[in-house]
Amino acid sequence: MVRVEKLVVVGVGLIGGSFALALKEAKAVRRVVGVGRSAANMYRAQELKIIDAAGRFDAETFGDADLVMLAMPVGQTRSVMRAIAPVLGRHTVVTDAGSTKEDVVDMAGHELKASLSRFVPGHPIAGTEKSGADAAFAGLYRGRKVVLTPIKRTETRALALVRAAWRACGASVFELKPREHDAVLASVSHLPHVLAFALVDQIARRKDAKRLFRYAAGGFRDFTRIASSHPEMWRDICLANRKGLLGELKRYQGELERVRRMLERGDGKALEGLFAGARDARNRWLKEGQ
Amino acid sequence: MVRVEKLVVVGVGLIGGSFALALKEAKAVRRVVGVGRSAANMYRAQELKIIDAAGRFDAETFGDADLVMLAMPVGQTRSVMRAIAPVLGRHTVVTDAGSTKEDVVDMAGHELKASLSRFVPGHPIAGTEKSGADAAFAGLYRGRKVVLTPIKRTETRALALVRAAWRACGASVFELKPREHDAVLASVSHLPHVLAFALVDQIARRKDAKRLFRYAAGGFRDFTRIASSHPEMWRDICLANRKGLLGELKRYQGELERVRRMLERGDGKALEGLFAGARDARNRWLKEGQ
Numbered sequence: 001m002v003r004v005e006k007l008v009v010v011g012v013g014l015i016g017g018s019f020a021l022a023l024k025e026a027k028a029v030r031r032v033v034g035v036g037r038s039a040a041n042m043y044r045a046q047e048l049k050i051i052d053a054a055g056r057f058d059a060e061t062f063g064d065a066d067l068v069m070l071a072m073p074v075g076q077t078r079s080v081m082r083a084i085a086p087v088l089g090r091h092t093v094v095t096d097a098g099s100t101k102e103d104v105v106d107m108a109g110h111e112l113k114a115s116l117s118r119f120v121p122g123h124p125i126a127g128t129e130k131s132g133a134d135a136a137f138a139g140l141y142r143g144r145k146v147v148l149t150p151i152k153r154t155e156t157r158a159l160a161l162v163r164a165a166w167r168a169c170g171a172s173v174f175e176l177k178p179r180e181h182d183a184v185l186a187s188v189s190h191l192p193h194v195l196a197f198a199l200v201d202q203i204a205r206r207k208d209a210k211r212l213f214r215y216a217a218g219g220f221r222d223f224t225r226i227a228s229s230h231p232e233m234w235r236d237i238c239l240a241n242r243k244g245l246l247g248e249l250k251r252y253q254g255e256l257e258r259v260r261r262m263l264e265r266g267d268g269k270a271l272e273g274l275f276a277g278a279r280d281a282r283n284r285w286l287k288e289g290q
Numbered sequence: 291m292v293r294v295e296k297l298v299v300v301g302v303g304l305i306g307g308s309f310a311l312a313l314k315e316a317k318a319v320r321r322v323v324g325v326g327r328s329a330a331n332m333y334r335a336q337e338l339k340i341i342d343a344a345g346r347f348d349a350e351t352f353g354d355a356d357l358v359m360l361a362m363p364v365g366q367t368r369s370v371m372r373a374i375a376p377v378l379g380r381h382t383v384v385t386d387a388g389s390t391k392e393d394v395v396d397m398a399g400h401e402l403k404a405s406l407s408r409f410v411p412g413h414p415i416a417g418t419e420k421s422g423a424d425a426a427f428a429g430l431y432r433g434r435k436v437v438l439t440p441i442k443r444t445e446t447r448a449l450a451l452v453r454a455a456w457r458a459c460g461a462s463v464f465e466l467k468p469r470e471h472d473a474v475l476a477s478v479s480h481l482p483h484v485l486a487f488a489l490v491d492q493i494a495r496r497k498d499a500k501r502l503f504r505y506a507a508g509g510f511r512d513f514t515r516i517a518s519s520h521p522e523m524w525r526d527i528c529l530a531n532r533k534g535l536l537g538e539l540k541r542y543q544g545e546l547e548r549v550r551r552m553l554e555r556g557d558g559k560a561l562e563g564l565f566a567g568a569r570d571a572r573n574r575w576l577k578e579g580q
Binding site for chain 2: 075125126127128144145147174184185187188189191192193194195196197198199200201202203204205209211212213214215216217218219220221222223224225226227228229231232234235236238239242245246249250251252253255256257259260263264266268271272274275276277278279281282283285286288
């Protein structure tokens with residue numbers, strides 16, 4: 001069983017906060033220190049007993065940490081790495097929870113200096129549309145998947161610690177190359193988010209938006225749930241995985257054009273075939289337990 | 291309180307079956323007769339006590355019915371109307387639950403003959419991605435919206451009966467013109483269904499589909515829930531509301547092109563603005579109780 005004496009969480013929101021709570025629940029951590037830009041959120045995190053104390057970007061906070069979890073929006077990754085690099089302990093293992101990995105690995109290569117070999121890039125494929133310390137809960141990662149994307153220089157010990165910590169949270173751990181991770185997530189996560197945001201935006205900007213929303217029901221609610229996600233976080237993800245996402249978007253635009261042509265020529269057989277194929281594929285996926 | 295002596299449901303699936311169950315639960319109906327093309331489903335509907343007997347397209351079934359609910363896929367509307375027109379009683383009120391209304395009104399005008407003035411076109415905005423008698427439940431319409439789209443010739447008595455029946459099911463009843471209904475639903479229902487089907491299809495047809503699905507999680511599951519909907523039903527809806535849907539699809543394609551350009555030029559500010567606007571609009575909608 002893994003045992004972390006001191007964990008530092010940078011960004012104590014849904015992701016970082018739930019990581020801390022899960023490790024606490026598993027009795028896999030002794031002390032959790034939080035670092036964040038919002039004093040109100042840090043106060044709330046202490047109140048909720050997610051963290052035991054609030055820290056700063058200094059040696060006192062980071063020098064004796066066994067594990068550091070970077071869980072702020074990915075857009076802040078570079079500046080946070082730059083801030084912690086000089087104060088990290090010689091044995092401190094660093095991991096992150098960013099939704100994109102190529103850019104994080106690239107930034108780590110530039111910023112983490114001597115600590116690079118103890119950096120384990122990671123991404124828990126879990127979350128809700130909510131954010132902030134109040135949204136955190138110990139069970140978020142139970143039965144979910146976490147992808148780690150170690151690089152050549154990643155130390156075995158560091159990788160093992162991060163693996164063990166995620167397992168203690170109840171997650172299954174997978175490994176992919178950073179590029180593979182970003183390509184896969186662009187397709188099954190980043191694109192759907194953009195599509196949902198775009199649908200709501202398109203409706204909200206119309207003169208008759210109020211009437212349109214009045215007749216929106218359960219299908220619309222579920223389809224657009226992810227459009228209630230954190231705008232800054234999703235801006236950062238889109239920019240960080242811009243190339244992969246553009247590729248997926250283009251592919252999807254091609255697919256919509258295909259559907260549009262079926263509709264235009266009133267091709268019921270083709271539409272039904274496409275719908276049935278999609279339903280079967282989705283139901284198979286659900287059955288296989290995601 | 292409304293009291294229907296004999297209700298005939300054509301198509302005893304999720305929608306028609308739940309209508310029967312809700313009226314039974316409200317003690318607003320004495321006897322329910324089901325008509326459908328699948329003997330197995332009719333048998334199951336009797337077993338589940340959704341219907342009291344199975345009927346046919348004949349005078350015995352329809353001649354003394356107070357209310358007929360047409361709840362088969364919209365593609366069968368014309369042939370069903372043609373089959374029942376000669377056997378409907380002189381006081382029988384007919385309504386339907388089709389997801390499109392302009393085409394239904396048009397077909398009724400051609401097929402229902404003397405019964406046209408007792409036809410009340412309707413659409414319950416409720417459902418799940420499931421289908422068949424097994425999916426039916428009495429609470430489906432509780433707190434949901436039903437849109438009726440009466441025409442000039444619709445008798446007041448017929449409209450009042452259908453209104454009262456839906457209220458007995460726990461639904462709120464609204465009125466729109468058939469064209470308005472189709473335009474609104476194209477935007478908040480038909481388009482999202484097509485977008486969800488298209489996303490799953492696009493992924494399922496790829497060589498690496500298996501790996502992509504492996505990392506799909508909760509956001510993907512909710513976004514694509516409606517892609518598990520009935521393919522034949524959605525083929526019929528797409529064809530029936532082809533023009534409205536094509537307009538919405540084109541508009542959405544324009545929106546995606548806007549987003550693509552923001553991404554291409556790395557315009558984080560514009561992306562964040564769009565995401566935040568969408569989130570706010572959706573959260574407002576949720577708060578206002580849909």
